Amino acid sequence: MDRFVFLLSTGLARGAVLALFALSLVIVWRAARAVNFAQAAMAAVAVYAAFAVTAASGSYWLGLACGLATGALLGAAVERGLMRRLPHRTPLPGMIGAIGLVMVLQAGLAIAFGPEHRPMRAPFSERPFVIGGVPVLSPYDLFVLATAAAVMGALALLFTKTSLGLRLRAAAFAPETSRLLGVRVPRMVTVGWTLSVATAALAALLSVPTELGLSPHAADLLFVDAFAVAVVGGLDSPLGALAAGIGVGMLSGLVTGYVSASAAPLAVLALLTVVLLLRPGGLFAAGEARKA
Amino acid sequence: MSTLAFCDLTVGYGDGAPVLDGLSLEVPDGAVVALLGANGAGKTTLLRAVCGLVPARGGRVLLGGQDLTGLSTEDRVRRGLALVPEGRSVVAELTVEENLRLGALWRHRGPARTRAVAAAYELFEPLARRRASAGHTLSGGERQMLALARALVADPAVLLLDEPSLGLAPIVVAHLLGVLRDTAERTGLTVLLAEQNVTGALSVADRGVVLSLGEAVADRPAAELAADPALRHAYLGF
Numbered sequence: 213m214d215r216f217v218f219l220l221s222t223g224l225a226r227g228a229v230l231a232l233f234a235l236s237l238v239i240v241w242r243a244a245r246a247v248n249f250a251q252a253a254m255a256a257v258a259v260y261a262a263f264a265v266t267a268a269s270g271s272y273w274l275g276l277a278c279g280l281a282t283g284a285l286l287g288a289a290v291e292r293g294l295m296r297r298l299p300h301r302t303p304l305p306g307m308i309g310a311i312g313l314v315m316v317l318q319a320g321l322a323i324a325f326g327p328e329h330r331p332m333r334a335p336f337s338e339r340p341f342v343i344g345g346v347p348v349l350s351p352y353d354l355f356v357l358a359t360a361a362a363v364m365g366a367l368a369l370l371f372t373k374t375s376l377g378l379r380l381r382a383a384a385f386a387p388e389t390s391r392l393l394g395v396r397v398p399r400m401v402t403v404g405w406t407l408s409v410a411t412a413a414l415a416a417l418l419s420v421p422t423e424l425g426l427s428p429h430a431a432d433l434l435f436v437d438a439f440a441v442a443v444v445g446g447l448d449s450p451l452g453a454l455a456a457g458i459g460v461g462m463l464s465g466l467v468t469g470y471v472s473a474s475a476a477p478l479a480v481l482a483l484l485t486v487v488l489l490l491r492p493g494g495l496f497a498a499g500e501a502r503k504a
Numbered sequence: 505m506s507t508l509a510f511c512d513l514t515v516g517y518g519d520g521a522p523v524l525d526g527l528s529l530e531v532p533d534g535a536v537v538a539l540l541g542a543n544g545a546g547k548t549t550l551l552r553a554v555c556g557l558v559p560a561r562g563g564r565v566l567l568g569g570q571d572l573t574g575l576s577t578e579d580r581v582r583r584g585l586a587l588v589p590e591g592r593s594v595v596a597e598l599t600v601e602e603n604l605r606l607g608a609l610w611r612h613r614g615p616a617r618t619r620a621v622a623a624a625y626e627l628f629e630p631l632a633r634r635r636a637s638a639g640h641t642l643s644g645g646e647r648q649m650l651a652l653a654r655a656l657v658a659d660p661a662v663l664l665l666d667e668p669s670l671g672l673a674p675i676v677v678a679h680l681l682g683v684l685r686d687t688a689e690r691t692g693l694t695v696l697l698a699e700q701n702v703t704g705a706l707s708v709a710d711r712g713v714v715l716s717l718g719e720a721v722a723d724r725p726a727a728e729l730a731a732d733p734a735l736r737h738a739y740l741g742f
């Protein structure tokens with residue numbers, strides 16, 4: 213039982229980060245109908261920026277802020293400079309463009325900072341609290357959970373309660389109708405990319421200190437799991453990203469603890485397969501629209 | 505002044521022959537003009553070209569003397585143009601209230617926006633009862649009401665409508681056209697109404713223009729057009 217609680221609680225923190233990264237994929241999917249295969253490499257660039265600023269200034273928080281800003285700017289720049297210029301009739305040019313971008317960014321990072329893993333320190337202790345003899349979440353885990361919850365809450369408010377959010381949603385669902393209502397749809401797509409990559413950068417920033425350290429590939433595994441999470445939840449559904457993120461995080465935690473770490477990705481793949489067979493649109497896919 | 509005019513408008517799809525070839529028409533300030541014609545006459549193409557949704561190969565579109573040619577759709581809308589497109593243009597994923605607010609966003613801020621949305625509910629009672637319902641749960645009639653209300657909420661100078669009566673029960677059509685006529689009389693709105701429902705359209709219009717294979721083959725006062733059986737027969741098929 214103690215072991216179960218411990219594994220669940222570590223899975224929870226990992227799940228929150230997964231949910232955040234998956235949410236970033238959902239945001240860009242809704243804004244541009246594109247899966248951004250460069251999300252991990254772009255997030256890694258932002259983490260390097262944070263790392264460099266923290267190293268130079270000695271402040272984790274300044275680094276965090278710069279990392280988020282880098283992610284946001286990079287998102288806007290990639291949308292304006294690359295994605296917008298590709299043909300949109302099929303998804304293929306966007307995918308190939310993104311994969312090319314991954315190669316350029318990761319090679320660029322390796323040239324600039326070297327290919328080795330650099331340790332990144334967490335701003336809080338990673339030693340778990342022990343409650344009744346059971347090790348549970350660490351102070352850093354709590355920080356991750358609180359940050360992820362706050363950011364997801366803020367994004368939910370932005371999308372559902374503000375007029376920018378209304379424009380973002382309308383432009384994603386019905387671009388032509390939105391233009392007829394005066395919404396500057398191309399600008400909304402840029403805003404979507406900006407929000408998305410900043411969110412992905414935050415998820416990567418939160419996860420790197422708990423992993424092997426910073427490298428150009430530091431966010432790759434996170435992306436793979438988060439992509440599975442986004443598909444399981446339904447690419448269109450922010451709520452799906454949250455629920456599936458927590459679910460997959462806990463599932464991997466339990467499988468890692470009771471079976472082995474190498475079985476965890478298989479468990480995630482098995483879950484993905486089952487969901488795709490039973491509900492191809494994802495668990496939280498929207499229902500059918502009224503036809504008459 | 506909100507006269508809508510287009511001169512020598514040429515529009516086509518792909519490399520095909522033009523659907524509209526050098527069409528010119530003027531809808532004077534405050535006029536309600538019915539654009540009549542059978543399926544495939546080019547009504548939808550014309551309205552979409554005026555809004556910039558279909559690129560024109562040549563010609564100009566003027567709104568109150570201002571040249572709209574070359575502007576994006578959203579900028580044309582921000583100059584006072586509004587289109588209620590063919591079919592169900594309600595954003596199905598948004599609620600009635602959100603659809604209306606979306607229509608008002610660029611035009612009104614703060615309390616004025618709330619007032620504009622409230623005025624839309626007054627115009628269309630059934631929408632007020634469904635304000636929190638998602639667009640995809642509305643009936644066809646409610647959707648068309650919402651599409652019209654959402655266009656009016658931005659106080660456009662010129663309103664284009666593409667077959668608003670298509671597929672709706674006669675009583676709903678009568679209500680929609682009634683609201684349209686009252687609004688045009690009250691506010692001096694300029695209206696270009698594309699319809700196959702000739703009787704309905706001519707009952708609210710001052711003037712009727714018959715489009716056939718991309719050309720304006722008749723342009724007469726509405727009453728005259730409605731009373732001319734030969735013309736009706738030749739171009740409108742009844």
Ligand SMILES: Nc1ncnc2c1ncn2[C@@H]1O[C@H](COP(=O)(O)OP(=O)(O)O)[C@@H](O)[C@H]1O
Nearest residue numbers: 517518523541542543544545546547548549550
């Ligand atoms: N997207 C399109 N691509 C190619 N041809 C089109 C397209 N839309 C309409 N057309 C053609 O343009 C002509 C006029 O159509 P349309 O403007 O829809 O007429 P209406 O609205 O009067 O029924 C028709 O011959 C139609 O086949």
Ligand SMILES: [Mg+2]
Nearest residue numbers: 547548590667
């Ligand atoms: Mg048509």
